Amino acid sequence: MQLKALVFDAYGTLFDVHSIGARCEQYWPGHGAALSQLWRTKQLEYSWLRTLMGRYIPFSAVTRDALAYACEALGLPLDAARSEALMQAYRALRPYPDVPGALEQLRAGGRKLAILTNGSPDMIAPLVEHCGMTKTFDAVLSADALRTFKIAPQVYQHAVERLGVEAAAIGFVSSNGWDALGAKNFGFRVWWINRQDAPVDRLDAQPDGILKGLGELPARLAA
Amino acid sequence: MQLKALVFDAYGTLFDVHSIGARCEQYWPGHGAALSQLWRTKQLEYSWLRTLMGRYIPFSAVTRDALAYACEALGLPLDAARSEALMQAYRALRPYPDVPGALEQLRAGGRKLAILTNGSPDMIAPLVEHCGMTKTFDAVLSADALRTFKIAPQVYQHAVERLGVEAAAIGFVSSNGWDALGAKNFGFRVWWINRQDAPVDRLDAQPDGILKGLGELPARLAA
Numbered sequence: 001m002q003l004k005a006l007v008f009d010a011y012g013t014l015f016d017v018h019s020i021g022a023r024c025e026q027y028w029p030g031h032g033a034a035l036s037q038l039w040r041t042k043q044l045e046y047s048w049l050r051t052l053m054g055r056y057i058p059f060s061a062v063t064r065d066a067l068a069y070a071c072e073a074l075g076l077p078l079d080a081a082r083s084e085a086l087m088q089a090y091r092a093l094r095p096y097p098d099v100p101g102a103l104e105q106l107r108a109g110g111r112k113l114a115i116l117t118n119g120s121p122d123m124i125a126p127l128v129e130h131c132g133m134t135k136t137f138d139a140v141l142s143a144d145a146l147r148t149f150k151i152a153p154q155v156y157q158h159a160v161e162r163l164g165v166e167a168a169a170i171g172f173v174s175s176n177g178w179d180a181l182g183a184k185n186f187g188f189r190v191w192w193i194n195r196q197d198a199p200v201d202r203l204d205a206q207p208d209g210i211l212k213g214l215g216e217l218p219a220r221l222a223a
Numbered sequence: 224m225q226l227k228a229l230v231f232d233a234y235g236t237l238f239d240v241h242s243i244g245a246r247c248e249q250y251w252p253g254h255g256a257a258l259s260q261l262w263r264t265k266q267l268e269y270s271w272l273r274t275l276m277g278r279y280i281p282f283s284a285v286t287r288d289a290l291a292y293a294c295e296a297l298g299l300p301l302d303a304a305r306s307e308a309l310m311q312a313y314r315a316l317r318p319y320p321d322v323p324g325a326l327e328q329l330r331a332g333g334r335k336l337a338i339l340t341n342g343s344p345d346m347i348a349p350l351v352e353h354c355g356m357t358k359t360f361d362a363v364l365s366a367d368a369l370r371t372f373k374i375a376p377q378v379y380q381h382a383v384e385r386l387g388v389e390a391a392a393i394g395f396v397s398s399n400g401w402d403a404l405g406a407k408n409f410g411f412r413v414w415w416i417n418r419q420d421a422p423v424d425r426l427d428a429q430p431d432g433i434l435k436g437l438g439e440l441p442a443r444l445a446a
Contacts (some may be wrong), residue, residue, distance in 0.1 A: 001396075044403070045271075046270065046424075046425065046426065047272040047400050048268075048275060049271065049405070049426060050426070051275055052271060052274055052275065052373075052374050052375050052405075053374050053376065053405055053426070054376065054407055055378055055408065055426070055427055065425035066425070068425060069422055069425050072422040073421060073422050080305060088404075101403050134414060148274075150275075151272055151275050151276050152276075153276065153277065163416060177274050180269070181270070181274075182276055185276055185278065199292055199295035199296050201269075202269065202288035202289070202290060202292050203269065203272060203273070203276070203278070204278055
């Protein structure tokens, strides 16, 4: 089936969450990478656990909680000013170097482009604006509208409804293996960006394609 | 309120999942600890993600999948014989050294004792028997009966119903911080066994007590 829309995960897919590591490194020399890693791990874990418990809070609050846990676990002192500055840095992440050019090419292909993210509007809207991408996307969709997180199927259904495009005509791109397979199980056509050469997760599905970066997608779609 | 029952998580709480690391180390010298760690991480991750996706498989199958992923990620060759032997080792974990004595004391206290685990009956029943604990517990309860995993609240509700004891009269013990807080949010009185001196997770609750090991619980209950 012809794809009518391309939908992108945000954190880790378009935007480099570890670009925040440099700011962490300034505050706690020698610990930036470890903090950035644990912060991300706990952010995901809390989003899944809160969904399972039925205790939703916006992703910005999850992210703040995860930062507090990660700093305590690593013995790094965190005060309100540093917490606020790091949350602000999350609204100013860098896109991966090949992302802006790839999005431009994909946009020229005439398909709808959208973001589908766990990120709450208070995080994702400033980030898209910071990266100069407000006109790039037809829609920036957040799981926050449903008060749940990926990989609950209703999050992917939200894209179907808001874009008015059936699932089989949506191409979905994520660097998060679990997100890619959740989307595949839901019914999207899926590309997994596998920058770290990781194995495919064992979650009942395989991505339709594996990319080293978003820059490869325009040629794949043309092939 | 007087506690009428004590309910224990199994893996990591009563039984040392990293005791399997020695077997891993025999197969892949130098990689036993890393494999054991990643195996456990993916086991939990897959259990949460499958619950969110609505694609339940028994914990034994999740555990086998997680082993396959972990071996591939670490570049360790895994064949069917090793996979089977390691799954069998999961049915012969060691209890922590202070566990048998503590359970004996707690049993003498006259309260009902039960296990509440994600583990499917094909895993947990042989393990309890291996450890000589079949007569220790009034019930060995598995989330498998509900085809879901912790920390979905209905798993904790299952203990309430099967034991015939209201939530506020159940004391719950887990070494998994997320499990302890899921149980606390549900309404149990909760002790968290914090062997690694980890921070409390940020999940809307605090445990009622923190222990270094199960051996401390009898004295706490008597105090």
